[in-house]
Amino acid sequence: MNVLHFINSFFSDSAHWHGYDGIPTRMREHIQYSLIALAIAAAIGLPVGLLTGHTGRGGNSVAFVATAGRALPSFGLLVLMFVLLGLGLTPVMIPLVVLAVPPILVTTYEAVRSVDPSPVDAARGMGMAESRILFNVELPVALPLILSGLRSAAIQIVSTATIAAYVSLGGLGRYIVDGLYQRNYEKVVGGATLVAVLALVTLGIFWTVARFAVSPGVRRSS
């Protein structure tokens, strides 16, 4: 019995391919949790990171939030939220968002901070409004770094979203939690493999986005 064998038998069992506990359903749930968490984290991290990076003010607060966010254990937070809020999506989203905000916030802040000041100076000197400087001068140059922050946040979310299963929600974590409970290691390994595949797909998506969204003039120099 080895891992490959587990994987093989898990995926070749046709019962795993349909129904409410089938791979497509669990996959969809997992993706859904991940996307919601990433969207919320980005909605918090990006604007704050862009603004603090552009103005150069609030760097200390950014560092504090980042450290605090990283120090909180996701599982502990989940349990706490479960106790406070009961079952539901919210107690799952909170630890995922707390996990994802620091990488997004910190890399966005750093990315905008580290943009070469002379084009910014030139832009300001030619009468560009501040918002335009941020979005048309700083953002395109900072984009590769910002995307890398989003990417690591997304990967962390994808692998951590398995905790949803502990509070009776779905997702790929179901296989792992149930498998452990049933001592069905085939299921555990299968679930873990699916999570890994999803993480790789996430990597691929970000790579593709970067190819198309980042200007060739910037891509070469980063």
Place this chain on the structure above:
Amino acid sequence: MEAGARGCDFARLPQNYCNTIGLDSPPNGPLDRGHRADGLCQTRRVFGVLIRIDSVTKRYPDGTVAVDNLSLEIPDRSITVFVGPSGCGKTTTLRMINRMIEPSEGRILLDGKDLAQQPVNTLRRSMGYVIQNAGLFQHRTIVDNIATVPRLLGWSKDKARERARELMERVGLDGALAKRYPYQLSGGQQQRVGVARALAADPPVLLMDEPFSAVDPVVRKGLQDELLRIQAELGKTIVFVTHDIDEAVKIGTNVAVMRTGGHLAQFAPPAELLSNPADDFVEDFLGADRGIRRLSFFSTAGLGLLTTPIVAVDSTAEQITERSAGDVPYLLVTDVEGKPLGWSEPALLTAGAVDPARLLPYGRPFEHGKESLRAALDGAVLSPTGWAVAVGADGRVTGVVSQQTIGEAIRAAHAENGADGHTDGRTDGRTDAKVAG
């Protein structure tokens, strides 16, 4: 070639300026000049305007006084150069003109109107801004970099790009570079893009902060010549910051020498600066050979040329004898077209058998009437014979002149301009101000 364009008459330009833009571009580039009918040229003053700095002081929050009670007038359609040691407040002064920095005291007037009363971004769009490392947007192609301000002003993308391509030509950039990104250009080319970008919306004022200091001397000279040519064609009010006094003297219509602490040490045309520095600081700053450099401002037009001691390479023996009459020590040998080959003692010349390899070098010929006494003296000093060769625009010899005659001309020029006086207009010699230096 730049020197020719500098003779351009500003007074002729205003009425037809809009139509003359791009006139010197090759006729094979069929340019649709439609955008000039959009009212930009008609509604905006494209020529330079007068800037008055009125008792301006800048004190930074930490107490540093960067500019101390500065008052001066920057005439329109001129190049005013701020020069001085590092930290003397040049950049601060420049950046107060486009309100990147606000003065602590005093005010700056643009065409009589207080800058502080004008919307800041509109003001900045009317002033081209060029900085040391060009500050290009690395994510945009060259043409889109140049099109930035027209786009800010609401031009369509096509119109702005077309204008950008015209500008590339104007600053001497190959059109093939249009689609490249900044990292694919040399430093000198990037700097040209910076200048083109600043000129794109045809602002009356151009602010330049050490724009050429990061490129090598040869490229820098090319950029300086280009700037003079552009200024002659477009008549902008250019404010230029440098710490290189040679650059200041070469391109400045007026030079403001500043000293540490933000004080104005002297404000004068370069010729006056060289002939009559206000104090020891300015004199020191000008360097040791200001006497020689000053010659750049004296024309060779009045220099008496000798036309006799010149023979063509295919001359007959009689011609050689005739030409060496009057006890001339050397004869200048030219080729059949009249271009200089070298010097020879008359006795060593044999008709029909002149070996160009055995002639003495003739140094660097100067263009008579166009170049300065500095170029003439340089030519004479470079030749072992002590004689300088004068040529016309076509490179053919128009005469020769001895060091002695040049010396007399220098004394005459000094007398004419007074011991402490200065030439009113500069001669075209200033484009060669660095040749002998």
